[in-house]
Amino acid sequence: MANPLFESTKNASYSISGISDEKRNAVLCKVADAIIVNTHLLLEANSRDLAKMDSANPLYDRLQLTADRLAGIANDMRNVATLPSPLGHITCDNTLPNGLHLRRISVPFGVIGMIYEARPNVSFDVFSLCFKSGNACVLKGGKDADESNRTIVALIKQILSEEGINPDIVNLLPATHEATAEMLNAVGYIDLCIPRGGKKLIEFVRDNARVPVIETGAGVVHTYFDKDGDLEKGKAIVNNGKTRRVSVCNALDCLLVHRDRLSDLDELLSPMEGKVEFHYDNYGKEWMSHNLSICIVDSLEQALSHIRRYSSGHSEAIITENPTTAEIFQQQVDAACVYVNAPTSFTDGAQFGLGAEIGISTQKLGPRGPMALNEMTTYKWLIDGNGQTRK
Numbered sequence: 116m117a118n119p120l121f122e123s124t125k126n127a128s129y130s131i132s133g134i135s136d137e138k139r140n141a142v143l144c145k146v147a148d149a150i151i152v153n154t155h156l157l158l159e160a161n162s163r164d165l166a167k168m169d170s171a172n173p174l175y176d177r178l179q180l181t182a183d184r185l186a187g188i189a190n191d192m193r194n195v196a197t198l199p200s201p202l203g204h205i206t207c208d209n210t211l212p213n214g215l216h217l218r219r220i221s222v223p224f225g226v227i228g229m230i231y232e233a234r235p236n237v238s239f240d241v242f243s244l245c246f247k248s249g250n251a252c253v254l255k256g257g258k259d260a261d262e263s264n265r266t267i268v269a270l271i272k273q274i275l276s277e278e279g280i281n282p283d284i285v286n287l288l289p290a291t292h293e294a295t296a297e298m299l300n301a302v303g304y305i306d307l308c309i310p311r312g313g314k315k316l317i318e319f320v321r322d323n324a325r326v327p328v329i330e331t332g333a334g335v336v337h338t339y340f341d342k343d344g345d346l347e348k349g350k351a352i353v354n355n356g357k358t359r360r361v362s363v364c365n366a367l368d369c370l371l372v373h374r375d376r377l378s379d380l381d382e383l384l385s386p387m388e389g390k391v392e393f394h395y396d397n398y399g400k401e402w403m404s405h406n407l408s409i410c411i412v413d414s415l416e417q418a419l420s421h422i423r424r425y426s427s428g429h430s431e432a433i434i435t436e437n438p439t440t441a442e443i444f445q446q447q448v449d450a451a452c453v454y455v456n457a458p459t460s461f462t463d464g465a466q467f468g469l470g471a472e473i474g475i476s477t478q479k480l481g482p483r484g485p486m487a488l489n490e491m492t493t494y495k496w497l498i499d500g501n502g503q504t505r506k
Contacts (some may be wrong), residue, residue: 331474
């Protein structure tokens with residue numbers, strides 16, 4: 116027998132199509148306002164979660180909400196409200212010789228299932244993107260963020276009820292392993308499942324799901340400082356990529372340095388001295404901490420070979436003033452986002468002008484890179500006839 120929560124969410128999802136885009140935008144702005152007004156309540160709930168986690172845990176920074184972070188979340192939600200609706204776009208319009216008129220039109224998936232760990236901001240991001248794109252959502256957060264997530268979802272439901280919208284368009288599962296298994300087997304209720312978290316979580320979802328899954332992969336991120344790299348640019352890019360926020364998936368994990376620039380290595384690393392511990396091994400590791408692997412390479416080809424071996428396909432960067440080298444790097448590196456002379460810290464839906472994101476997809480089938488509004492839609496064909504029959 117299906118979990119009643121899945122049934123109620125599925126049933127509620129049909130009501131979203133009757134809500135105008137103007138109404139959705141107004142509701143998103145009202146939720147954003149409620150985030151600011153209720154900052155103290157959200158921080159109190161978050162503090163209870165934080166009290167249960169060691170501050171040395173790499174997930175602590177992801178778990179932590181602050182007044183500034185909540186203000187940023189509210190601004191992202193308002194930005195989503197300003198974006199064009201991703202629904203109703205006709206991407207193919209054709210009349211066949213027999214007179215049948217065909218249109219391919221963008222539509223919601225229906226119900227999005229989201230599984231994530233110690234990231235309470237995801238609760239707001241997923242709701243805003245799903246609601247704007249006409250989807251309902253079932254959230255499954257980790258136990259580390261359960262107090263925060265329950266407070267967040269209660270706040271969203273309160274605003275929906277006040278606006279006369281079925282609050283079951285967003286629901287939160289218990290923070291248990293059993294609930295994860297239920298979501299992965301909710302065939303007919305969950306139209307698309309998206310895991311967002313570490314490698315173990317993503318592999319578990321991929322290996323056990325009976326519902327469709329889009330992977331938002333862990334980040335094993337490299338930056339290559341080429342023999343023609345600018346040292347001042349390199350110092351800023353490497354430092355920002357590593358230290359801006361070490362626990363996020365776009366943070367730098369491994370710095371590759373051309374052997375011809377070995378004499379500049381100390382200067383290249385100088386902005387991180389005293390803040391970051393350097394390792395000349397441990398390749399292929401997502402650090403999520405103030406640690407950085409360093410590898411000296413003899414050529415661009417060796418750098419590319421290293422990235423092919425260890426990259427997770429998330430984000431990769433090169434620092435070079437040689438346009439030919441930059442072009443080769445962008446052509447040959449197989450990742451969702453490939454940068455020239457900019458840090459991988461920009462891999463983010465909001466930074467890309469997409470309003471917000473559900474995650475960074477590292478797979479090739481379906482969405483790739485930041486998954487924002489347009490990635491929350493599928494399509495269907497509309498066919499108009501006038502009595503034609505097939506021979």
